[in-house]
Amino acid sequence: MRALSLKTLDRVAVREGGNVTIPCFYDAQYELNSKYWCRGDSWMTCEMLARANHTGRWRITDSPALGSFTASLTDASSSDSGTYWCAVDSSDMNPPDRQPLYLSVQADPDLFVMISSLSAEEGGTVSVQCFYSQGYKNKAKRWCRVKDQTCFEKLKTEESSQDSSVQIHNNQKSRSFTVEMSGLRLSDSGWFFCSAGDLQVPVHLTVARAKAGALSLKTLDTVAVREGGNVTIPCFYDAQYELNSKYWCQGFYWIFCEILARANHTGRWRVTDSPAHGSFTASLTDASSSDSGTYWCAVEIGSRASNSDKRKYLNLKVQKDPDLFVLNSSVSAEEGDTVSIQCFYSHQNQQKTKRWCRIKERSCYELKNGANSSILITDDWKRSFTVEMSGLRLSDSGWFFCSAGDLQVPVHLTVARAKAEKGADVRSRAQSDGGVAYDIVYFKKTTDKEQISIRCPPEQDVIYSVIEILELSQLAQISLADLHDAIVLKEDGQDMERMGRRLIVFGKTDDRDKKWVGLKTDGE
Numbered sequence: 001m002r003a004l005s006l007k008t009l010d011r012v013a014v015r016e017g018g019n020v021t022i023p024c025f026y027d028a029q030y031e032l033n034s035k036y037w038c039r040g041d042s043w044m045t046c047e048m049l050a051r052a053n054h055t056g057r058w059r060i061t062d063s064p065a066l067g068s069f070t071a072s073l074t075d076a077s078s079s080d081s082g083t084y085w086c087a088v089d090s091s092d093m094n095p096p097d098r099q100p101l102y103l104s105v106q107a108d109p110d111l112f113v114m115i116s117s118l119s120a121e122e123g124g125t126v127s128v129q130c131f132y133s134q135g136y137k138n139k140a141k142r143w144c145r146v147k148d149q150t151c152f153e154k155l156k157t158e159e160s161s162q163d164s165s166v167q168i169h170n171n172q173k174s175r176s177f178t179v180e181m182s183g184l185r186l187s188d189s190g191w192f193f194c195s196a197g198d199l200q201v202p203v204h205l206t207v208a209r210a211k212a213g214a215l216s217l218k219t220l221d222t223v224a225v226r227e228g229g230n231v232t233i234p235c236f237y238d239a240q241y242e243l244n245s246k247y248w249c250q251g252f253y254w255i256f257c258e259i260l261a262r263a264n265h266t267g268r269w270r271v272t273d274s275p276a277h278g279s280f281t282a283s284l285t286d287a288s289s290s291d292s293g294t295y296w297c298a299v300e301i302g303s304r305a306s307n308s309d310k311r312k313y314l315n316l317k318v319q320k321d322p323d324l325f326v327l328n329s330s331v332s333a334e335e336g337d338t339v340s341i342q343c344f345y346s347h348q349n350q351q352k353t354k355r356w357c358r359i360k361e362r363s364c365y366e367l368k369n370g371a372n373s374s375i376l377i378t379d380d381w382k383r384s385f386t387v388e389m390s391g392l393r394l395s396d397s398g399w400f401f402c403s404a405g406d407l408q409v410p411v412h413l414t415v416a417r418a419k420a421e422k423g424a425d426v427r428s429r430a431q432s433d434g435g436v437a438y439d440i441v442y443f444k445k446t447t448d449k450e451q452i453s454i455r456c457p458p459e460q461d462v463i464y465s466v467i468e469i470l471e472l473s474q475l476a477q478i479s480l481a482d483l484h485d486a487i488v489l490k491e492d493g494q495d496m497e498r499m500g501r502r503l504i505v506f507g508k509t510d511d512r513d514k515k516w517v518g519l520k521t522d523g524e
Helices: 466-475 480-485
Strands: 011-015 020-025 035-039 047-051 058-063 068-073 082-088 097-106 111-113 117-121 126-132 141-145 151-154 166-171 176-181 190-196 199-208 222-226 231-236 246-250 258-262 269-274 279-284 293-299 310-319 324-326 330-334 339-345 354-358 363-366 375-379 384-389 398-404 407-416 431-433 436-445 451-455 461-465 487-491 496-499 502-508 515-521
Touching: 011 020, 011 111, 020 082, 020 097, 020 199, 035 058, 047 058, 068 082, 111 190, 111 199, 117 126, 126 190, 126 199, 141 166, 151 166, 176 190, 222 231, 222 324, 231 293, 231 310, 231 407, 246 269, 258 269, 279 293, 324 398, 324 407, 330 339, 339 354, 339 398, 339 407, 354 375, 363 375, 384 398
Parallel strands: 011 097, 011 199, 117 199, 222 310, 222 407, 330 407
Antiparallel strands: 020 068, 035 047, 035 082, 058 068, 082 097, 111 126, 126 176, 141 151, 141 190, 166 176, 190 199, 231 279, 246 258, 246 293, 269 279, 293 310, 324 339, 339 384, 354 363, 354 398, 375 384, 398 407, 431 436, 436 451, 436 487, 451 461, 496 502, 502 515
């Protein structure tokens, strides 16, 4: 019979008075075998402290479905330091299989975490901060999964790990390193540990299935900006939270986060909410190195004290000579046109992966993957790469970022509707959407400042009020000043026009010479 392979930690650190839970993994064929926990420098002199589901200072909980059991201790004291053994009874006459580990209990442990149990939803992001003592400053820092011992390691303190879903950032000033796991999957649930040198601290992660209608905040991860420059950072939220208050705060820990701005607040930071786009932006002018740090996009759900507000953090890195930057962070073009964005990177980022991504969907194009039919990324290997987007559509408008390694720089793209030439018969321009023919509706100004004339072929000009047209112009994302050039689509032979998830409903008023326009959301 194949020998049992037990897996656990090697040397666990815990603070005096604190609690600790240590996982032990076993093979599936031993689900029904008895598990226990004992203490002693030698197996022969090992004193049994607990069996599965035993209650005492040490408690063992068996989870056969997960192929593991845990040994938990509350209110640890220095006298609890020593060698312990995970053990599983053999199903034959052989001695129990066992695996030793050492528990180190200190008043000021050389390695510890503030939170040893994390929860998140699939697709989300979690972070854990691991603190170490001065003596472990130069030791290798790792984040590992206990069961299969897969590790992410960071040897150089000035750099971050480069896995796409696991990032490790070291901060020697605070003597801590932070692990961030993004794009979480249900299979990411389980036991991990952070380590510095030979010390380890276990952390349990639970990833739950995303709830229907649950808020998912999306933003950037690590934003680079030049000293003295300006930066605008977008944060995306679900439509059901359009009316909730949005705010922006600074601080590594959420519970100590200082609110810097609320929606439409004026100051060094300014928050602007755009419910129609499902996003708000946080903008800073004249950035300085002191602005570097951790910030949070937040949506107010309840009180701060209840910890119910939704939030997503990011890091801002302000440098005199940034490792990544663009000359123009706002680009405009017309549909059908081509735009190019040049992203400059430092020498140390020359070999890092270059990407161009849409922030909201996190759809990315990488240099190493070659070209998309409408997006081309080229690297001159002289510290810049260029993104070219061709055949632009109105739906391409929005927030993007270019990245090199873990650094990102936001870029906003505005694609406007192509203007009709003067004297052109706009009625001759037609489009098709899913086989449905559309006629063009052309807006033009009248001499009456309070009214706007609209030509709806084959009818004569129809008068709408300015307020009603303003609603229409906002929906079509065109300004009132440009209405004489604005073109929208009207379904041929019907009294409504579909634009995205909205309906523009046309109907007659009591005045036979006028019509009215109203807005209606799908499903209402």
